[in-house]
Amino acid sequence: MPTLPIGFSEQSRRTGDSPISYFIQTAIETPGLISLAAGLVDEGSLPAGPVGAAVAAILATPATARAALQYGSTQGLPALREQIVRHVCHADGVTPAEMHLSAADVVLTTGSQQMLYLLGELLFNPGDIVICEAPSYFVYHDCLKSHGARVVSVPMDAGGMNLDALEDLLVRLEAEGELAKVKLIYTVDYYQNPTGLSLAADRRPKLVALAKRFSTAHRILILEDAAYRELRYDGEDVVSVKRFDPTNEYVVYTSTFSKPCAPGLKTGYSILPRGLMEPTCNLKGNHDFGSTNLAQHILHKMIETGSYAEHVEHLRTVYRAKKNAMLGALEAEFADWPEVRWTRPGGGLYVWVTFPPHVATGKGGQLMAKALAAGILYIPGEYGHVPDDFGHVPANEIRLSFGVADEAKITEGVRRLRTACRGLEKVKVEKPVLV
């Protein structure tokens, strides 16, 4: 008897494996390969000591041990939510009261990735539109595809999302009668994954103003993904987009303890605009009725004792050195090829390199083959883009991460990248055919 097929849902059919799984697998399977591909965090600085101390303190007394080992609530540990709302508002130079915010507006999730997913289930019907930066966080693109949402992109420049282009796009969508389909504008506004670029300070209030102006039948929400905000190595912190939403209506502010503390705790948090908390908790209740309670207690303890703040300070020193190693190596190795450009981020984990248009960086492209032969792995930039109306994506960019590799490996990795590029500097001009 032939095995009958499984009756997969439409959503399941829309959901594929992430293209970067291939790169993670390649990195694991290839001995000697230096991976500047995956966005994992630095291993040596993972906070084993502070997490151990927090766990010991929690388990030392029966009352706290029981509280941490029991189920928590769907919305998450109130004491941690209180710390978070104060932490985010403090970074923005305001009090929660000034922003009309309290712990009741915060939800704790299984990484911030869960919020990205839940928001999709809450907002999108197939065909709804999400406006993203180009390039953007490719894992989120996969998630949007799975929800059947349509990604429309807005170009970036050195100041992040180009808001003139966003305005033009919204005007065009309005003229085409598509505005009602626009549900969300997504921005990774601090040291973006994948470019390392941040949204300029003066664009932040304008972004909220645009979302408001074009909201007609429903609010066009802004999803401010501040995953890398705390990984800041140079310059001052910039206030959030959320700061310009004092009535708490338009901006979902989401962030995570994965990057500034430990991805293994897989704890993210979001500040939700009015009207969104109850539906979110209802949905999250169906998913898991609460994220890992022990992890939330650990983070609460670390914030309370000050070990979290100390750790973030330490991480800044560690990553600053790695980032400088990567930028220094790029300066040194590519000095003789001025057409190659790269970003100089003040934080985060990524540097975005743009080659001249003839250099094909994608999976089947020349550079990828030569890079693997030279023992270096990167992420092709094309995954950060969605195809334009002609099915075209830029294929001459790459994302490098200085997260996992140590300084020596970063330097050697960039040297190998330069080796891989040998012979690609010049566009090959076909000899004219003489008749």
Ligand SMILES: Cc1ncc(COP(=O)(O)O)c(C=O)c1O
């Ligand atoms: C921009 C961005 N947002 C969200 C996430 C999700 O991280 P987590 O679920 O660990 O909080 C990541 C992870 O790399 C990311 O780069």
